[in-house]
Amino acid sequence: MRNHAITVQKYGGACLATPAKIRAVASDLANLYRRGHRIVVIVSAMGQTTDELVRMAYQASLQPSRRELDMLLTTGERISMSLLSMALFDFGVPAISFTGSQAGVMTDESHSAARILDVRPIRVREELDRGRIVVLAGFQGVNPATKEITTLGRGGSDTTAVAMAAALQAECCEIIKEVDGVCTADPRIVANSKSLRQLDFASLSEMCFWGAKVLHFRSVELAQSQNMPLVLKKWGGSEQGTHVVKEVMGMESGRVLAVNSLARIEHVEIDSADLSQGFERFAQHLKRNGLSWPQLLASAFTAGKTRIMMTCDSESLDTLLRTLKGSKELRKHRETLSSVSLTCFGGVSTDLPFKAIQILQHHAIIVDKYVLSPHSVNLFVPVESREAAVKALHSLI
Ligand SMILES: Nc1ncnc2c1ncn2[C@@H]1O[C@H](COP(=O)(O)OP(=O)(O)O)[C@@H](O)[C@H]1O
Numbered sequence: 001m002r003n004h005a006i007t008v009q010k011y012g013g014a015c016l017a018t019p020a021k022i023r024a025v026a027s028d029l030a031n032l033y034r035r036g037h038r039i040v041v042i043v044s045a046m047g048q049t050t051d052e053l054v055r056m057a058y059q060a061s062l063q064p065s066r067r068e069l070d071m072l073l074t075t076g077e078r079i080s081m082s083l084l085s086m087a088l089f090d091f092g093v094p095a096i097s098f099t100g101s102q103a104g105v106m107t108d109e110s111h112s113a114a115r116i117l118d119v120r121p122i123r124v125r126e127e128l129d130r131g132r133i134v135v136l137a138g139f140q141g142v143n144p145a146t147k148e149i150t151t152l153g154r155g156g157s158d159t160t161a162v163a164m165a166a167a168l169q170a171e172c173c174e175i176i177k178e179v180d181g182v183c184t185a186d187p188r189i190v191a192n193s194k195s196l197r198q199l200d201f202a203s204l205s206e207m208c209f210w211g212a213k214v215l216h217f218r219s220v221e222l223a224q225s226q227n228m229p230l231v232l233k234k235w236g237g238s239e240q241g242t243h244v245v246k247e248v249m250g251m252e253s254g255r256v257l258a259v260n261s262l263a264r265i266e267h268v269e270i271d272s273a274d275l276s277q278g279f280e281r282f283a284q285h286l287k288r289n290g291l292s293w294p295q296l297l298a299s300a301f302t303a304g305k306t307r308i309m310m311t312c313d314s315e316s317l318d319t320l321l322r323t324l325k326g327s328k329e330l331r332k333h334r335e336t337l338s339s340v341s342l343t344c345f346g347g348v349s350t351d352l353p354f355k356a357i358q359i360l361q362h363h364a365i366i367v368d369k370y371v372l373s374p375h376s377v378n379l380f381v382p383v384e385s386r387e388a389a390v391k392a393l394h395s396l397i
């Protein structure tokens with residue numbers, strides 16, 4: 001057993017939504033174990049548990065402390081890990097669950113957006129050597145200096161899984177989902193979207209940055225830097241899923257791979273002498289209010305005002321906008337927008353923005369502006385046109 005390769009699998013909240021689903025996952029893992037695999041499982045919180053915990057926090061407090069919020073949110077993954085271990089015992093398989101800190105996931109100090117500094121999976125290895133399945137709580141770690149518990153940001157269990165797979169020198173990291181891997185569009189929006197069988201890291205990273213909820217953006221960056229192949233599979237499905245590797249051969253340059261979207265983009269306006277002062281004031285505001293940086297998309301300075309365009313999970317955006325009400329220098333600027341992005345393999349063809357704008361115009365969707373990145377065209381549209389825009393642009397695939 002000691003010499004067998006280690007299998008690292010991550011199960012998302014959707015696959016663990018009920019105790020019955022957890023038992024079914026345990027049954028699959030037991031079969032894998034009996035075939036001689038050494039298994040490390042990373043789990044997310046059950047179903048919508050994390051959203052419910054966040055909601056409760058804002059019912060108990062107007063401005064929950066970020067430290068206490070992390071303490072609260074890490075309990076979601078603890079529930080799944082212990083239930084899965086219990087279910088595994090029922091199937092006659094020895095298992096043990098660990099929190100992020102027990103598993104050796106070391107992070108920086110940033111509550112709610114911590115970055116992994118190092119993984120020291122000493123106890124994980126010991127338990128694998130004892131012949132146990134090791135079940136780990138994703139999305140969390142500990143700061144080695146302060147000993148404080150941290151979370152990695154929403155969707156962070158994928159990043160735990162990649163970091164653990166790299167630390168254990170696994171051959172690949174398997175991400176088990178309710179969808180059939182990475183699709184040409186969110187299957188909830190485009191019913192006839194197709195699963196992509198092979199993808200390169202750069203394309204997937206671009207898709208996740210621009211809203212593909214299928215993986216935590218940072219997990220793709222980490223997999224790329226560690227050259228850790230990813231396999232995204234539908235739980236219980238017979239399909240092969242999506243294989244994500246360093247390079248993909250034989251694809252036509254400029255081919256549109258997928259359409260993804262960010263549901264909610266907000267703008268903040270800051271009175272300032274220049275862009276640098278604008279950012280300084282924004283950074284001070286975040287710090288004063290105990291907020292972490294949102295995902296910045298663009299910024300510009302004109303006529304005494306810095307304007308920052310950003311996105312993040314909805315809860316964090318609401319919190320940020322609430323804090324602006326108490327500020328003289330910072331305010332919400334203009335209406336909320338959505339983005340729709342076309343990700344291309346091997347670079348964007350020069351006429352693609354024009355084609356995309358024409359298609360949207362044909363569907364009476366007005367494009368506010370667009371930005372180009374090396375692998376994608378990203379168009380900004382009214383929130384109410386988001387789904388129609390995704391459907392319309394999917395015709396380019
Ligand atoms: N391009 C995409 N490909 C596949 N799923 C996507 C894409 N964009 C958004 N999604 C959404 O991402 C979710 C990820 O899968 P799911 O198994 O439900 O989540 P989790 O593993 O986080 O519990 C799905 O609900 C799906 O609708």
Ligand SMILES: N[C@@H](CC(=O)OP(=O)(O)O)C(=O)O
Nearest residue numbers: 013044045050154155156157
């Ligand atoms: N439970 C956390 C972390 C996570 O990664 O979840 P999931 O794998 O279900 O997206 C969240 O909801 O953000």
